[in-house]
Amino acid sequence: MASASRPKPSRKTSGSHRNTLSLSRTEITIHVYDLLPPGKVSTVLWAIGSSLLHSGVVIGDREYAYGGHEHRNMTGVYWTKPKLEPPGGTFRQAMLHGFSFRPQEELDAIIHEATIEFQGTSYNLLTKNCNHFTSYLCEKLTGRSAPGWLNRAASIGVALPCVVPREWIAPPDYDTADGELLDEDFEDERASMLRHDRQRRSRAAVEDQDWDDEGHSGGSSSSGQGGPRGGPRHSASQNVPRLVNFKETDSSGRTLPSAERAPLPRHLT
Numbered sequence: 001m002a003s004a005s006r007p008k009p010s011r012k013t014s015g016s017h018r019n020t021l022s023l024s025r026t027e028i029t030i031h032v033y034d035l036l037p038p039g040k041v042s043t044v045l046w047a048i049g050s051s052l053l054h055s056g057v058v059i060g061d062r063e064y065a066y067g068g069h070e071h072r073n074m075t076g077v078y079w080t081k082p083k084l085e086p087p088g089g090t091f092r093q094a095m096l097h098g099f100s101f102r103p104q105e106e107l108d109a110i111i112h113e114a115t116i117e118f119q120g121t122s123y124n125l126l127t128k129n130c131n132h133f134t135s136y137l138c139e140k141l142t143g144r145s146a147p148g149w150l151n152r153a154a155s156i157g158v159a160l161p162c163v164v165p166r167e168w169i170a171p172p173d174y175d176t177a178d179g180e181l182l183d184e185d186f187e188d189e190r191a192s193m194l195r196h197d198r199q200r201r202s203r204a205a206v207e208d209q210d211w212d213d214e215g216h217s218g219g220s221s222s223s224g225q226g227g228p229r230g231g232p233r234h235s236a237s238q239n240v241p242r243l244v245n246f247k248e249t250d251s252s253g254r255t256l257p258s259a260e261r262a263p264l265p266r267h268l269t
Contacts, residue, residue, distance in 0.1 A: 028141050179262075
């Protein structure tokens with residue numbers, strides 16, 4: 001009797017598994033910025049791997065970084081558009097660090113944990129800076145920390161503080177970094193609704209006051225500078241200048257380089 005032919009092993013399952021992995025694979029990229037002014041010194045230090053560097057972790061269309069500020073109980077983690085140079089910084093390199101195979105909700109949870117770990121008032125130029133944050137986040141996402149040379153200047157500064165040039169620690173004043181603090185991204189829905197309701201009532205009160213000040217005049221101007229009730233109207237999306245010369249120090253009292261200052265919270269800008 002002829003033996004029954006064996007069924008061929010199905011490849012559908014393994015193929016489906018690979019497709020699932022490819023769909024959930026997320027690139028983790030490190031962007032590196034040189035904080036020294038362009039010139040011979042910065043070129044030499046970059047070549048030997050001893051520059052003063054700022055770094056951020058790119059996930060999707062956001063670049064996550066860490067900076068210091070003086071507001072208690074608020075994270076120093078923020079996001080910007082990738083390759084957006086910090087004040088006084090020059091983009092140097094993009095490095096593909098690895099991949100994360102976690103679903104989006106797990107990625108969000110890891111980033112949220114980082115916002116708690118890296119508070120703005122905990123920032124220290126030598127012991128807890130943006131490069132420590134980059135290494136922490138990369139390890140959480142890929143199992144591998146960032147390259148050690150990112151923080152070589154900080155390591156030298158810890159061992160020999162006098163070696164760190166003054167201009168690295170206290171450069172000319174710039175504005176704070178551009179971007180959005182993640183505390184504001186992770187605001188719960190209820191708080192967001194309450195905040196928007198307060199803003200709506202505040203705007204309504206202002207408009208009512210404007211209407212009263214006009215004496216309910218029916219002859220109010222409807223020129224290009226006013227709304228239907230007259231008077232200037234300002235768009236809610238109108239750009240508001242950020243504060244300048246915003247003096248801040250790290251947890252050891254060192255003046256923060258401008259590139260290492262987290263963005264100001266929206267309610268302060």
